[in-house]
Amino acid sequence: MRTPSLFLGALVASSPLLAQRAPATPAARSAAAVAANPAVDTTRLAKLAGSLRFRSIGPALTSGRIADVAVDPTNSKIWYVAAAAGGVWKSVNAGTSFTPVFDGEASYSTGAIAIDAKTPSTIWVGTGENNAQRVVAYGDGIYRSLDGGTTWKNMGLRESEHIGRIVIDPRDSQVIFVAAQGPLSDKGGDRGVFKTIDGGATWTRVLFVNEWTGASDIQIDPRNPDVLVATMWQRQRRTCCYVAGGPGSGVWRSTDAGKTWVKSQSGFPSEELGRIGLAMSPAAPGLLYAIVEAANAKGGTFRSRDAGASWERMSSYQSGSLYYNEIFADPNVPDRLYAVDVTLQVSNDGGKTFGRVGAGR
Secondary structure (H helix, E strand, C coil): CCHHHHHHHHHHHHCHHHHHHCCCCHHHHHHHHHHHCCCCCHHHHHHHHHCCCCCCCCCCCCCCCEEEEEECCCCCCCEEEEECCCEEEEECCCCCCCEECCCCCCCCCEEEEEECCCCCCCEEEEECCCCCCCCCCCCCCEEEECCCCCCCEECCCCCCCCEEEEEECCCCCCCEEEEECCCCCCCCCCCEEEEECCCCCCCEEEECCCCCEEEEEEEECCCCCCCEEEEEEECEECCCCEECCECCCEEEEECCCCCCCEECCCCCCCCCEEEEEEEECCCCCCCEEEEEEEHHHCCEEEEECCCCCCCEEEECCCCCCCCCCCEEECCCCCCCEEECCCCCEEECCCCCCCEECCCCC
8 A cells, every 4th residue: 555655755744854764755845846846636536535545443342331230030041231431232142142232322331221020021221330430431321232232212301421330120111210320420311219200201309418419229129019128329429539428328218119219327437428329139029139338438338238227347357449349149048148259259148248259168
């Protein structure tokens, strides 16, 4: 391809200093002649420039962190994976291979994903990474697919920017709750707990604390879906610093499907709180775990035996709000839970002790 030589020659010809020191190559002499001739063949130059094509030169991997994973409850080989900066990926062979299914949408950053247990072909995706580090991409609301990820429709909450969790009422697929964290570096936006009773056609904010506090997590009691527990998170990312918590952070509970909420922190520290992750045990509904960030090292892992009405501190373990402070309950063993950290942690005694997965645990 001769085009690079031509461009190099043009550069040399346009710089007297370079022209004095560079060898007079045929390409340079040709470029100098063209530059000296006012009748430049613009058609030929346009054709040469048009032959150039953009190509990817890296980085090779752009998706980075994995924000959420959902498995089809009727077919454990079907997985949906939400990448923090790489869209949604689907596997139909238990993770052996993946196909991107969100490339045509307006947002490439995803933070939460949920499958409708009654109709597993219905998938909900909350856009915007649900973390708070310096490099974090925002989204443009919540999306729904009715055909297993083949096509998507934006269902609103466009100003949420970061969505932490989506839960679906097991009795009625039209009822969905969304924990919207809101903008990371600014106040306002769609932040708090939102509810729809018409499959996302309209949304009502059912829990709001203040313009700097959003909802980070929400869990629904499968025995009585009118009982919900949500965590609120006051945070702000600035160039100079990061505010990880504040008086707006806390745990809230509703027993009437989100109509009214009360703070439910009996057993929690009195210090200001930060990010709080929740996990309801599928093996023992009503058994709820929380991983809590708090000032003065008073955070840790907490357990509730009454679906969030009261709590007991099990240990001081917590993993931090920038990327982590999320916890997952084992589907079969009530006392086993997993905590996302630099290395995946597991507890087999209800959160009293944690150790690295695979290290004899």
